[in-house]
Amino acid sequence: MAAKLVFLGRLADIAGMTERAVATGPLETILADLPPELAVALLGERIRLALNGELLVSHGGIVLGEGDELAFLPPVSGG
Numbered sequence: 001m002a003a004k005l006v007f008l009g010r011l012a013d014i015a016g017m018t019e020r021a022v023a024t025g026p027l028e029t030i031l032a033d034l035p036p037e038l039a040v041a042l043l044g045e046r047i048r049l050a051l052n053g054e055l056l057v058s059h060g061g062i063v064l065g066e067g068d069e070l071a072f073l074p075p076v077s078g079g
Contacts, residue, residue, distance in 0.1 A: 003064035005030070006071040014041050027062040027070070048073040 003024050007015040015038050022030050031039045041047075049056045050071040056062070064070060 003030075003066070003068040003070065006069060008071065009074040009076070011038075011041060011047070011072050011074050014038050022064070024064050024066055024068070027059070027064065030064065042072050044074075046075045 002021045004019055005022055006019045007017065012018045022033070031042060034042070043059075049059060049062070050073060051062065051064075052069055062070070
C-alpha cells in the first residue's frame, strides 16, 4: 500500500489528474519526484494542506505513512 496525493481545482489541471499514488516518506522527498511545475505549484504560499481530512496549519515536517491521504487545496474564488 502507498500514500495518496489529492489535487483539487487548478492543481488537478496542472497535475493532469485528481490523485496520484506515491511512496511513503517525507513530503520533501515525495515532491522531489514530481514534475517540477507541479511541485512548485503545490508549494505555493496560498495552498492549504489536509492530511487524512484534517486541515494542517503548517507545511513543515509532514511524513506520509501507508494509507495516508494528503490533499492540496488551492484558494477558492467565486463569481
